[in-house]
Amino acid sequence: MKVLILGAAGMIGRKLLESIARDGTLGGKRVDEAVLSDVVLPAVPAGLPFACSASQDDLPAPGVVERLIGGRPDVIIHLAAIVSGEAEADFDKGYRINLEGTQRLFDAIRLAHGASRPGEGYFPRVIFSSSIAVFGAPFPDRIGDEFFTTPLTSYGTQKAIGELLLADYSRRGFFDGIGIRLPTIAIRPGKPNKAASGFFSGILREPLNGQEAVLPVSDQVRHWFASPRSAVGFLHHAAAIDTSRLGARRNLNMPGLSATVAEEIEALRRAAGDKAVALIRRESDPVIEKIVAGWARDFDTTRALSLGFTADRDMDAIVEAYIDEELGGKRPQF
Numbered sequence: 001m002k003v004l005i006l007g008a009a010g011m012i013g014r015k016l017l018e019s020i021a022r023d024g025t026l027g028g029k030r031v032d033e034a035v036l037s038d039v040v041l042p043a044v045p046a047g048l049p050f051a052c053s054a055s056q057d058d059l060p061a062p063g064v065v066e067r068l069i070g071g072r073p074d075v076i077i078h079l080a081a082i083v084s085g086e087a088e089a090d091f092d093k094g095y096r097i098n099l100e101g102t103q104r105l106f107d108a109i110r111l112a113h114g115a116s117r118p119g120e121g122y123f124p125r126v127i128f129s130s131s132i133a134v135f136g137a138p139f140p141d142r143i144g145d146e147f148f149t150t151p152l153t154s155y156g157t158q159k160a161i162g163e164l165l166l167a168d169y170s171r172r173g174f175f176d177g178i179g180i181r182l183p184t185i186a187i188r189p190g191k192p193n194k195a196a197s198g199f200f201s202g203i204l205r206e207p208l209n210g211q212e213a214v215l216p217v218s219d220q221v222r223h224w225f226a227s228p229r230s231a232v233g234f235l236h237h238a239a240a241i242d243t244s245r246l247g248a249r250r251n252l253n254m255p256g257l258s259a260t261v262a263e264e265i266e267a268l269r270r271a272a273g274d275k276a277v278a279l280i281r282r283e284s285d286p287v288i289e290k291i292v293a294g295w296a297r298d299f300d301t302t303r304a305l306s307l308g309f310t311a312d313r314d315m316d317a318i319v320e321a322y323i324d325e326e327l328g329g330k331r332p333q334f
Helices: 011-023 064-068 084-089 091-113 154-171 198-208 228-240 261-272 286-293 302-306 315-326
Strands: 002-006 033-038 051-056 075-078 125-131 176-182 213-215 222-226 251-253 257-260 280-282
Touching (some): 002 011, 011 033, 011 228, 064 091, 084 154, 154 251, 176 228, 198 261, 198 315, 257 315
Parallel strands (some): 002 075, 125 176, 213 280
16 A cells, blocks of 8 residues: 655644554555655655655645656545634635645646546545634533534635545545544644644643743643544544545544543643642733634534544543653653
8 A cells, every 4th residue: 555645744744654664554454655745855764664755845836746646556645734813814825835835736636547437547536634623602611513513714725625625525436534633732742833723732842841831822722633643543544444434424523531621730730740730820811812712622423433433532641642642652751
């Protein structure tokens, strides 16, 4: 099997490649070749059990997606996007990367399909990373897959349009698509990015590394989370699932955990103590408060669970996953 990972230099892309490398499979199927692409050159780890190449690409630029699918990958994992805060700050850039890049990819696959009858021609599995930002307030207590998409950010709008395109191109038989609406991923390793949701990771990550963190919203803000480990698991399962079980509804809310900022902080306290919690500095940010107020807080993911997707059981598990994967299992000492 040949795999193309777009956005491979990002956190989820890197962790996905690491997971594939461990036993040489994606979704239980042996990987023979991986092709990596991102706006910055993705790193190719040494000792991979399969062929791997990487390129630095501007996805919406003419000819780029045509070149990337030229080797006819069997599975295309589309993680390439700019994050919510950046898409809101730069309207043109958000639509160019998040929407035009996606549409160019889908059209390139359609044109490469090259068959007039179903079951013939090039027909890859396409996994599209969408977001809970496709939903907008006012919300019910819990949001199901049937809740209408009325996003309140440009990023959410771009993802919602991508979902519609994915469903229509799949319906027309150009590719076999599945869209996974990711919860906010926490705890994200590395440095903070421009995502409006970045503080949800920061108030855990920075104290666990002995650094100060800024909390721009109230402790009572509730949100929907999954760990990077769970996100990688979603992608593996999406690569293997029998998509005939999806019917026309190709986009799914992924399982996650509904928790408040206060519950995050208490999980940090249990893992690292009061001195870690003391590193959180409260500094209200009205812009972030407004964006976060328009986000969904809890989901009914019965459909995804019935299809075999799984996620973290509680916030303690999310914190422990970070300690295990990023701190080598060592708890901070204060």
